[in-house]
Amino acid sequence: MTAITDHRLAVLGAGVMGTAIATLATGQGLSVTLVDVDREILERAETNVRNQLRLARMMGRLPRDGATGELTTTTSIEDVAGATAVIEAVTEHADIKAKVLAEASAAVDPGTLLISNTSAVPIDEQADWIARPEDLVGVHFMNPPYLIRTVEVIRGPRTGAAALAAATELLDVLGQQGVVVGDGPGFVINRILQRMINEAARIVQEGIAAPADVDAVFQGCLGHTTGPLATADLIGLDNVVDSLRVLHERTGDAGYQPCELLLSKVAAGDWGRKTGHGFFEYGGTV
Incomplete structure (x- = not known):
């Protein structure tokens, strides 16, 4: 080396x-x-x-x-x-x-x-x-x-x-x-985080809670600096979907199959902070 x-x-x-x-x-x-x-x-x-x-x-x-x-x-x-x-x-x-x-x-x-x-x-x-x-x-x-x-x-x-x-x-x-x-699909962070984001998006999709309320629960109850959906917007929802697909293909775990709300947002170009729109609004592209 x-x-x-x-x-x-x-x-x-x-x-x-x-x-x-x-x-x-x-x-x-x-x-x-x-x-x-x-x-x-x-x-x-x-x-x-x-x-x-x-x-x-x-x-x-x-x-x-x-x-x-x-x-x-x-x-x-x-x-x-x-x-x-x-x-x-x-x-x-x-x-x-x-x-x-x-x-x-x-x-x-x-x-x-x-x-x-x-x-x-x-x-x-x-x-x-x-x-x-x-x-x-x-x-x-x-x-x-x-x-x-x-x-x-x-x-x-x-x-x-x-x-x-x-x-x-x-x-x-x-x-x-x-x-x-160690090695493996998603390693540590994304093996856990992407599943959490997918479930948070599914909760919004099912009308159980609004995005701001999902994140508020994580921030207030678990001490997260940002909740899963604001984190997803920062990562980029297109990247989230790509990572979920990689995890789903390599683990066979249905929990990693991107939910319909994530797929629809990506298809609409609402990718998060970099496009100005995701689960939240950011006032323009960044």
Whole structure:
């Protein structure tokens, strides 16, 4: 495993999570190459990184006086060559992840740390897609990672000790606290959270309670900072449905089959905070 020295990081995918990870890394002084197939998405991501950096520093969650790492954007995955670590943060579709991870692993030197920010697809399944399975580690960043420091670190059956050590070192540089867990669909957080979101949405669908009341019960009775439905809006209801489908396909548990209300909201484009509408209203896209 190549030692991480000057921390040249590549992030694959300029969506919500990829952009937020780029914010975290550049805010800690790391150079980042952000890759996406869509130039317009990359241009929007550059603006979002600047805005998120300003917010995180204003809140004291990223160093206010530290150097800002250079952000480079590209539509060519071949530009990840030379990176000391690659973080995949594309949509939760196995076929897309397989293509991106295969191309990235072919572009970097052997021993380069490969990280999947998957929220549900098992790491050992992803290991089949790359040339060197021992270089792959799962790191499930929370959203947004520059505000939430704890991450799940998933060691797959074929993950090497050197890759796990390199991931731990990188997370330390990023100011993140990793909790190592075993492999399996959804790992810990999403094995529990996505089922909870699905049931909360089903309760709304059945007319038992309004979204605000569901979340108020969780906040007041269980001490949650946000309830399951506001959390779903933050994650993105499209991403919630994708994760539920992955869990349903890989566990066979009917409780993970997305309920009709979630499916109808996604079909209508009401994806949560990023579109301005989900279970709650947000006054425009973010």
